[in-house]
Amino acid sequence: MSDLFDLLNLEAEYSAEEIALRDRVREFVDRRIRPNITDWYERAVFPTEIIPEMAELGLLGMHIKGYGCAGRSSVEYGIAMQELEAGDSGLRTFVSVQGSLAMSAIAKHGSEEQKQKFLPEMAAGRVIGCFGLTEPNAGSDPAGMETVAVRDGDGWILNGAKRWIGLGTIADIAIVWARTDEGVRGFIVPTDAEGFKAVALEPKMSMRASIQTELTFDNIRLTEADRLPGATSLRAPFECLNEARFGITFGALGAARDAFEVAAKYAGERKQFDKPLAAFQLTQQKLVNMALELNKGQLLALQIGRLKDAGKLERHMISVGKLNNCRIAIDICREARTILGGNGILLDQSIMRHANNLESVRTYEGTDEVHTLILGQHLTGENAFA
Known part of the structure; x- marks a missing residue:
């Protein structure tokens, strides 16, 4: 582009x-x-x-x-x-x-x-929301969630905890997923409700200009009007996760592109042995390999996006995009850093910041392992998750 x-x-x-x-x-x-x-x-x-x-x-x-x-x-x-x-x-x-x-x-x-x-x-940005699915003991296996909501008259009582929840300390509402006697249900929880607590997870070496938190729910009273009526199974939060995974398919390429551009500019300006780094064969090989992966990743993201707009996107396709483009983005950042040598670890260059952030991006909304097994199941028809 x-x-x-x-x-x-x-x-x-x-x-x-x-x-x-x-x-x-x-x-x-x-x-x-x-x-x-x-x-x-x-x-x-x-x-x-x-x-x-x-x-x-x-x-x-x-x-x-x-x-x-x-x-x-x-x-x-x-x-x-x-x-x-x-x-x-x-x-x-x-x-x-x-x-x-x-x-x-x-x-x-x-x-x-x-x-x-x-x-x-x-x-309009006047109300901020967060999304509470991952828990201290349930990450890749959300079916193992321990947060529970119990009916109490015409309302609910919510107890439990969520971890690695973006925006929790600035959110006005939390979308919280909980086990009930009727299955997994979703609730809109006001963060000023009695019994709600959000604590920032820090210090971090990744995603430092972002907010990740742990949420706890201690006998929070909710009304039936706080429940998401259309969320009747664990499929509901996964539909939301797929929206986020789709965005990552494009987003990770942005970090990789920036790292590539920084490295290419540096290679053209930095001189060693009386010529710019860009004149060395090995540097050109690095730049070519990074550019090839960026082009392939861009084509992949665009195809997935066009399929989604046409209503033809299948679940496994999102795993193709998230797994591949996060993987190549991290590899590009690591390769780009080598062109800058020691200067590449300084914060005034963006590459190491991108690489550190991408370690988190690679993990959330489904790890490499989870997306590999989704694709493995699609290819073989065998469920290897358990």
């Missing part, structure tokens, strides 16, 4: 509207994120002051139609996630948690009253 790595004129595969969206988000990243991300990352601060600007760009719940949301296509959503992650994975994660997880849960499984109440405010 009009980038240094584009060896195949990939830009021609995008519409004028898609390119215009890319340019608007890229301008925002260049203006608001790049000049400040080193400071935010070093101080481990998530910049809440940019939330209204993200909302103004239509980035929050941008793939949801109606209710004050932008109603953009899947490909447009992916493009935006790629540009944001070129700035920093942690800031792309904010948009993903707010839109693909919390807002999608309400849009897909909420009542009309819940949609009217929450989605416009969340799209």
Whole structure:
């Protein structure tokens, strides 16, 4: 898409509207994120002051139609996630948690009253949501969740804990998944409810300009109106996770692209043995290999996006995108760092920050192992999870 790595004129595969969206988000990243991300990352601060600007760009719940949301296509959503992650994975994660997880849960499984109440405010960034699925003892196996909701008259009592929950300490509402006598159910939990507690998980070596938390629920009383009526099984949270996984398929390439561009620029400027690093065969081989993987990853993301917009996307295809593009993104960052030598570990260069962040991106929304087994089951028909 009009980038240094584009060896195949990939830009021609995008519409004028898609390119215009890319340019608007890229301008925002260049203006608001790049000049400040080193400071935010070093101080481990998530910049809440940019939330209204993200909302103004239509980035929050941008793939949801109606209710004050932008109603953009899947490909447009992916493009935006790629540009944001070129700035920093942690800031792309904010948009993903707010839109693909919390807002999608309400849009897909909420009542009309819940949609009217929450989605416009969340799209405007005035209400922040988090998504409570992963637990201290249940990560890759959400069916083993220990959080429970018990009926109490015409309401519910919620007890349990969630871990590695993005935005928990700044959220106004939490989408919480719990076991009940009727199966897994989802609830919209006000974070100011008595018995709700959110604690930031720190210090971290990855995703430092983002917020990850542990949530605890101590006899929180909820009403039936707090339950997501359309969420009647564990399939419901997985539908939301697939939205987030789709965004990662595009997003991880943004981090990789930025690392590649930094390395290519450095190789052209840094001289050793009286010539730039870019003139050495081994450096050119590194750049070529990185560019090839970026092109393949971009084509993969675009194909998945077009299939999603056409209503033809199958579950295993998202695993192809998430597994492959996270894997190549980390490899590209590691290779790009070698071109910078020792200078590559300094925070004023983006490469190590991207690499550290991608270690988290590779893990959340399904580890390599989980997506490998999803694909293995698709290829063989055999369930190897247990």
